[in-house]
Amino acid sequence: MYNIIVYGATSAGVAAAVQAARLGRKVLLIANTEHIGGMTSSGLGATDINNRRGIGGIAREFYGQVYRHYESAKSWVSQTPETYDRLLGTRFWFGRDEELKIRWMFEPKVATAIYLNMLTEAGVEVIRNERLALGAEDAVEKKDGRIVGIRMESGKVYAADLYIDAGYEGDLMALAGVSYTTGREANSQYGEKTNGVFDNGPLEGGGVSAYHVSGDPDSGLLPYVLPNSPGEKGEADHRVQAYCYRFTLSSDPDNRLPIEKPEGYDPKHHELLARRFAVNPKLTLDDILTLTPIPNRKTDTNHVDFVGANYAYANGHYADRERIEAEHRAFTLGTLWFLANDERVPELVRADMRGWGLAADEFTDNGGFPVQIYVREGRRMVSDYVMTEMSVKQRTAPESVGLGTYYFDSHYVSHYARDGLVHLEGTFWEDDELLYPISYQSIRPKREECTNLLLPVTLSSSHAAYGSIRMEPVYMVLGQSAAIAASLCLELGVTVQDLPYEVLRAKLLEAGQVLDAEPSMWIM
Template identity: 30%
Template sequence: MKIRPILLSILIAFFITGAYAQQYDLVIVGGTPGGIMTALGAARAGKTSVILERTSHIGGLPANGLGATDIATRGATTGLFAEFIGHIRQYYVDRYGEASQQVKDCSDGFHFEPSVAEKVLEQMLAGQAAKITVLKMRQFDALDENIVLRNDRIEQITVLNRESGQPETYRGKIFADATYEGDLGAAARIPFRTGREGKEEFNEPGAGVVYKSWGGPEGAGTTFLGDNAVQSYNYRLCLTNNPANRVPVQKPAVYNRNEYTSMIDDVWTGRHTGVQMEKVTTAMLEENRKHIARGNPSQIPGDVWGIARVSNMVKLPNAKTDANNQHMAFISTDLPEENWPWPTSGWVWRDAFAQRLRSYIEGLLYFAQNDKELPEHFRKAAKEWGFSKDEYTDNGNFPRQVYVREGRRFEGIYFFTAQDATARIPGQRPVIHNSSITASHYALDSHAVRKREPGRVHLDGFLSYPSQVYTVPYGVMVPKEIDNLLLPVPVSGSHIGFSTLRMEPCWMAIGQAAGVAAALAIDRQVKVRHVPIEELQKTLIMQHATLVYFQDVKPADADFAMVQTLGLQGYLPEWKARLSDVADGETVALWEKASGKKLTFTPGQTTRREVLQQLYTRP
């Protein structure tokens, strides 16, 4: 009987010191696509991982309405992302047939329903079930008591099991922050930024305070000065006009009509935020009012009608849409300003804002469909659309997750800016990073940070600037000090630099690289910042990841590995490798000088492929 208190004290001591913590090679906070690909990348290298997801569903935004994949150049990002896209397409082929409308509407797998994205990601994880544990309803809070740091390493973290209400402790050799917010990195005290840098810091287009028509130049009020503003969030809605699958929009319990009334005059006149408005006169707006009063839709160039006035829609299979914020509108599904505290707030505040945002968006749709001060035929057109009955069936057919476009941006060993995504000379590439872990491409794209202001041509910070296919260096996800933490989602960059990295294909690719890097760090017993880059790249290339994009060489091509390797080494600076072209003497001479090798070459006969193979295979 006297032994019992002693045993109890020992058990308590073991529990406090983490002896009963669950242990994995890799602990991943966040079941986003970036987190999922991190786990898959590690699993393929034989490493175990646990994904700790706060909600009851994995998949992040693709499973919550972002079904129109944000990528400007298809083929720029491949690897596990390409596998995901391939599985999406195959799902529609298997279910509906190769010649079906659904397969056509899935656009080779780049457009998909939210439920299909979740299903495919679950299946990809199931294929590695022996290595990957997925735990849902696990919440990590960025508090000191939830992380144990010793000698610049994370030893363990504690999360809240939201179902049992009890804390749980997890130990890992490597940790990964795959949250949109960056909560784990913050708890690890990694320096981070929120808000906008001014243009003077990195000389980036669109930096700081910017007002510009959509598609037009910067306008009055633009100062390019930095501030603490965070780009707006919304929900990516899944709407349908199929009556058999349509759920009508109801007036929300919390409804403030005054939030939407400025839209009334916009609809009647056709006023919008596009560059077309530069040629629209006051007389044209008044004439359009009369035109609409006669039962016609708007005739102002660039104006849209019905539900499209408040939501930009991209077609998905089965008569559904990815309904995002309408870029041409002063009022849409974004809710600027009110989200600013999100990145650094706790989940109590975040959950309250999420409900506020849902009520705001439901109210917006209800207003567009029912308010009697809007034209009757506008309301009728808007009422053709409702929520999809077979999506989010456990959440009133409304997305479960806020579209957090930007949370904390950590300061890693490489800080990504607009200069990394834009060419210094028109037509040429941006800088090729020899530590690249993926290629990617999307515009420099940010949503508004402030609500409508009188006299402005658009909302502050709502912008898009062109970029070119770029490379992403390994250092964007590697902190400078913590030895066993990777940041594949809240990566290192400026507001404008982050605005192109923040797309799900890029996050998936960075996640894949994070999983491979974690495995290498474990096997080589090195800090994550000392992972052998060439070995990491070799593994990624073997997994058909594109690290530097070429227009004429694809991952399935026999020469893919050679072109990727030599491209990273600087031998192929152009957009095409032109392997079948006859090599010219000047180019061969440059390659010889760069490599220090004597190359076999017959003028007029030897192809570029033959010369490059010598560079690739010779020690």
């Protein structure tokens, strides 16, 4: 019997488990794969941390350890820190803060090592490759509104007094009967402006045909192109922003794997990209991929988004998710091969792409490719307080357990055909400086649904607000706050709904969490 079980070894899960163990609780961290650390250690090394003064506690400790790692000359094996600093330039605010002694640009293997060391030092028991028994009636046993045990696919049952679901998918939440939603709410539901269907106009400014044979409707639509717009502006639907893999490329000839055509390569999935080059032959590799430098001649590579291929993921069973993950992997590796080899790609772009390869010293047990797919948005709890567009933009939410820090941002949700051309839909980006509280009420369920569960990742939020909240540093902050709340519930003998906020707030501040946005913090 454990005091606290943390299900999901994401960045939030690691922070929660470490904090609970430091408070003297008997903690179990359950990872559903071999991987520890979620996206932070799976390629997302260019951290979205636009206001670092809003990040406290274990999250700031983690980035401080990254800083100290790269202070050592031994950590720079493929380039000097001076060369790297010149290459990164002012992007991501230089990637470090000399006053706070933190750095937020790092290699995946460095993040993994730091997380594992933190877990070991805290004495956290970690079990890997255990997944909840999705579909089983007894996967989550409840009594009097409390979870009393969770059953794994292996048949093993684990029990605790308090549970934290730190997974990107929210499986424990769903199996426990907690209300949640997927997709996009209508603007009218919460009085928002950027939720729901959001048209973005034609791909590449126009001229990109939506059909297999360009200009021929009888040939059928290209894969994952909808026949019509998903709906009128602001209407609700079941779709969410695109997923991808954040993979690590290397330009070091001694540390890069050759780009090879992947098994399952389907040229139809890259036809839109070919047509973009046909319409705009001046496109460069940087127009297609976001190659953000991380140390040692590597990149955090973003924007190989497989638009439209993820809609069934959040509510899917494991087989559904594994199929979607395999499709995304093939699409990602296929995109690299296409850019390096297809003659429809300008030669300068092909030559540029051939100068890169997957980093040989990353994800060595998976052919240099990351394990964790980037679940930008999955299930979202519906609790007594829903974080909305107004919560974010007006910087108001009750009972703060941490600050959101990122811009208002969603990637594309769908491609659709209009007048025979491909149109884009679903993205929004507002670069207002944001620093706002995230409510404790949004990380705990309604009283009638579950009284001993906390959710720092699949928290109660609209699609619009989640576009800002969904960042790895914030997940770490909320994971730590959830662990402190869980420990206090055990100490006081109360449910997660009855925990006095003034008691929780004092303990959060004591642990170094930043709960309020002060004027002095508006420094980039």
